[in-house]
Amino acid sequence: MSEPEVATKAPESDAAEGTTSPPSLVPGDTPAQSGASLGEHCVTDRPSPLGGSSGEITKLGEVDTYISKPADYPHAPSKLLFLLTGATGIHSKNNQIQADNFAREGFLVVMPDMFENDPLPGSVTYTEEKDPSVIEQIKMRAVDTIKSFTIDMWLARQTPEKVLPILHKVIEAAKDEFADAVANGGGIYSVGYCFGGRMTLLLAGEKPDTVAWGQQVKDEEAGVVKSGPFIKAGAIAHATSVAREDFEGTKSPLLFVCVENDQLFAEDVREHGEKYLNENGVASEFKTYSGVPHGFGVVGEYEDTKIKVAQAEAFDQMLAWLKHFGFFICDDIKHKGSATNNTLFYFIYVKQRGR
Template sequence: MADDEIATKAPESDAQESGPAESVFPHDSKAQDGPSMGEHCVTDRPTPSGEVPTGELTKLADVDVYIAKPSDYPHSPSKLLLLLTGGTGVNSTNNQLQADKFASEGYLVIMPDQFAGNPAPNMVDLSSADNQELSWLETGKLKLAETAKAFRIDMWLAYHTPEKVLPVLHKVIEAAKEEFADAIANGGGIYGIGYCFGARYIVILSGEHPDTVAWGQEAPKDEEQGVVKKEPVLKAGAIAHPTMVTKEELDAVKVPTYIAAVKDDPMFSEDEVLTPGRRELEKNKVEHEVRVFDGVPHGFAVLGDYDDPKIKQEQAQAYGAMLGWIQSH
């Protein structure tokens, strides 16, 4: 593991317009201006050859979920893992295969449809076209389509807010507590893994919040009078290249947390979110680890095939690190 990939490991331990200040953590990257979601959040990579999902799409508390179980469950003990996806959602073959991989390690994986049947619209990938053989008119049309879809993604994000997503997640979690009580008891709680969009909600579920915030409502205005806070839902969490996470959400985290970040990721601001959030994690003596992956795109940790062997290698390392984190907690 290269030195420049490790940001911090502490046992107790979005972008802005002006130039970012130096990080107080050695070898960390600087965030740049950019969109709130990008191509790798909303478009699947090619599925690894020959792989087919083995879990099942079903319903839990009237919410569509993909459930992947260890092959010997319930005859052997398992642990419950909540897996939250990026914008491609529960019907993505790659996301289902990702859930299956965790299931093969002894986790009963519940992957809910956070989007109520409305996953993010796909981006247009101009790099996949041979622009040398496209006329200027065809190229112009592609760029217009790309702009239109980017606008649709912004509208999609404006709709899928914590006020809509968190109640869905809490419904699934409460139902899982009844149906899979054995797995929760065996693990001593619920573990969480999140990618891109879903990473934000793993952060929220790992935090201590007023009841209103925990359920996606506005924070009370009179907190100084003594608002009762809700304990974290998760026992431990691991996230990769999160989007739209706020500093306050990181500040509230109270459980062991692993973060796989991407160097110069415009969707996860170092100056406004990561650095101050980590200061709070250290101040609050929350066990955490942050690794900054260099030379890979946002979304690299989501299962999918890449031509670049470096990205493939880093994807495997991110999976191994996230799995190792929850296994050790």
């Protein structure tokens, strides 16, 4: 990005210019940074809950990865779960606690550094200013403008061609390192938050190699080589930067946790995705939460009881979706029939668990 003629703004920023952001639902929170396609929750943490994280950061496929294991692993069987974060990345305490929560539910959680050697500039734990003076407000707005600019530059570099090869390396390493968990679940599962939501969607599809991993077609005369899907099932919370084309080739069951009037996941894109998955027989569910900010699904301390309840409900919903498909896969109950039938099985499963 050193050449001056190269655009420094993410393509999604242009579409957002000229729009008026809805009022913030949380003091100090903004739905988007000056039209950028990442919201405040995508780039900063909410205040973290008390206590520390229980996993560790290690190398997996030569990529820094936060790994959180169930307390009884490997003595008890587990399933492998990819957790793909927003821009705050694997060093965020909130994201680490989120991974630990899934580990306590029996998943061996692998949370890779998707932004390898290119972290978000200024990514720090969220702090809230209390009644700043007029002069301080002016200073803050100037800082926000610079921050927005650097975020747009950073986001423009985080393309599927760059990020997916990193995930591919971790996937291949995880298949070897945690072969028992992969076999137990019949594959790899994934949850994605914000930016990681789009990556989970792409991993759920069968794509040409040129799209999936930024590679050249190996044999042009033989036609385009396709690969994927790379996950058995996925759950996505308040995705960002998703385009209509990202749904093409989707094969794996997907759950979408959405936020009402979310500028970062346009309604027309969501409707297109819902229609595409339904028409192509892919098991899916879309649930929209109202009165909550973008990013609410990630662990964080809120004073608003409604947000706390929604956060817990979204986690349970995602967990039930993943366990449902893991249950049927491991018990060799094949997913025959339409997406409607698969979704019916899911609702029966949730009811049985009392959720």
